[in-house]
Amino acid sequence: MIIEPKIRGFICTTAHPVGCATNVQRQIDHVVVKGAIPSGRKRVLVLGCSTGYGLASRIVTTFGSDADTVGVSFERPPAENKTASAGWYNNRAFEQRAKAAGRVAITVEGDAFSDAIKAEVVEAIKANLGQVDLIVYSVASPVRTDPVDGVTYRSAIKPYGSAVTSKTLNTGTGEVSEISVEPATEEEAASTVKVMGGEDWELWIKALSQAGVLADGFQSLNYTYLGSELTWPIYHKGTLGKAKADLDRAAAAIRAQFGDQAAHVVALKAVVTQASSAIPVVPLYGTLLIKVMDEMGIGEGTIEQIDRLFRVKLQDIALDEAARIRVDDWELSPTVQAELKKRWAELTTETLPALADLPKYREEFLKLFGFGLGGVDYTADVDPQVVPAA
Numbered sequence: 001m002i003i004e005p006k007i008r009g010f011i012c013t014t015a016h017p018v019g020c021a022t023n024v025q026r027q028i029d030h031v032v033v034k035g036a037i038p039s040g041r042k043r044v045l046v047l048g049c050s051t052g053y054g055l056a057s058r059i060v061t062t063f064g065s066d067a068d069t070v071g072v073s074f075e076r077p078p079a080e081n082k083t084a085s086a087g088w089y090n091n092r093a094f095e096q097r098a099k100a101a102g103r104v105a106i107t108v109e110g111d112a113f114s115d116a117i118k119a120e121v122v123e124a125i126k127a128n129l130g131q132v133d134l135i136v137y138s139v140a141s142p143v144r145t146d147p148v149d150g151v152t153y154r155s156a157i158k159p160y161g162s163a164v165t166s167k168t169l170n171t172g173t174g175e176v177s178e179i180s181v182e183p184a185t186e187e188e189a190a191s192t193v194k195v196m197g198g199e200d201w202e203l204w205i206k207a208l209s210q211a212g213v214l215a216d217g218f219q220s221l222n223y224t225y226l227g228s229e230l231t232w233p234i235y236h237k238g239t240l241g242k243a244k245a246d247l248d249r250a251a252a253a254i255r256a257q258f259g260d261q262a263a264h265v266v267a268l269k270a271v272v273t274q275a276s277s278a279i280p281v282v283p284l285y286g287t288l289l290i291k292v293m294d295e296m297g298i299g300e301g302t303i304e305q306i307d308r309l310f311r312v313k314l315q316d317i318a319l320d321e322a323a324r325i326r327v328d329d330w331e332l333s334p335t336v337q338a339e340l341k342k343r344w345a346e347l348t349t350e351t352l353p354a355l356a357d358l359p360k361y362r363e364e365f366l367k368l369f370g371f372g373l374g375g376v377d378y379t380a381d382v383d384p385q386v387v388p389a390a
């Protein structure tokens with residue numbers, strides 16, 4: 001079949017197997033060209049391994065530090081005339097390339113929040129890695145069924161306390177308008193913490209510990225976004241920010257039990273991913289951020305951020321006052337933020353093309369699903385069930 005992007009709101013319902021494989025290869029090449037990353041951590045579990053920051057983490061540890069990995073993600077497999085999720089293609093492309101490089105790469109596809117998948121992963125670790133010495137938690141989901149009470153919680157990405165009015169962007173039409181978002185109820189805020197807070201991270205560490213598959217001196221990382229005043233009302237001070245604050249609580253609890261190295265929250269930069277494109281206001285901020293950081297020569301995408309995390313920040317760990325590792329330092333630098341604030345005030349539908357980079361944002365979004373990559377023949381008839389090897 002000929003596979004084209006089908007965009008519905010902020011998701012694309014199709015994905016291109018050859019394009020996704022090309023996107024995975026492009027990220028591997030980025031790491032390999034920069035050379036080896038010294039690390040003693042060679043047995044890695046990546047939760048949320050198929051796209052965005054999790055995929056980049058799996059690629060950087062495997063191809064930068066020769067790590068063997070078990071990955072977990074939630075996917076839709078392909079059917080005869082239906083494409084798989086982009087993550088399914090990414091997982092297959094990653095496995096082929098990791099194995100060709102002599103590395104172990106096992107992927108478990110299913111609900112990371114469930115006890116059944118935790119048990120399956122424990123068995124996969126025992127059979128293939130023995131133990132793990134690094135766990136990267138990069139799951140982003142709108143829904144979680146609590147394995148203890150069986151209740152399904154849904155996140156609500158809303159302000160907390162009072163309504164927020166902000167500029168926003170329709171990334172399809174390029175129109176800048178104002179939106180008002182009503183504040184979350186207490187129940188919505190609590191549900192968001194249940195889904196995106198630190199509870200599942202703690203449950204993973206508990207399950208791995210009880211099964212005896214955590215190596216002595218293990219490290220675990222969980223990714224957060226703090227952002228600036230421009231996004232605080234909808235993010236940091238909203239329901240998602242409450243959930244992210246709960247990561248700091250969980251990190252402290254894990255450290256209290258397993259030692260200072262055992263849990264770090266890592267603050268990362270805003271990049272275009274499936275999860276971030278669903279958050280109001282963030283895509284508009286993202287189009288500005290891309291332009292401003294590119295103009296300053298410090299633009300970074302997903303793989304560049306995670307490469308810098310492992311290549312630089314984890315080599316000699318410095319923590320902020322809340323014990324987090326900061327890789328959002330360039331985004332939040334006073335120069336970048338001053339320029340963003342100036343441009344934010346001037347943003348309208350008419351000024352957007354000069355102030356921000358919507359075309360690049362759209363390109364990055366399409367690449368998440370394997371579209372718009374150089375060297376891929378999108379007019380070719382492809383089998384949606386086959387991912388090309390390197």
Ligand code: NAD
Pocket residue numbers: 047048049050051052053054072073074075087110111112113137138139140141223224225226267268269270271272273274275276
């Ligand atoms: P993403 O949507 O690209 O990736 C999410 C991953 O979670 C995918 O692999 C998906 O399959 C997996 N997943 C979702 N539900 C699952 C489930 N029930 N079971 C197993 N796997 C599941 O998201 P992302 O933007 O890379 O986000 C990862 C983390 O990074 C999040 O904690 C996010 O808050 C954080 N972060 C993102 C940004 C950003 O701008 N994108 C910035 C800073 C921090």
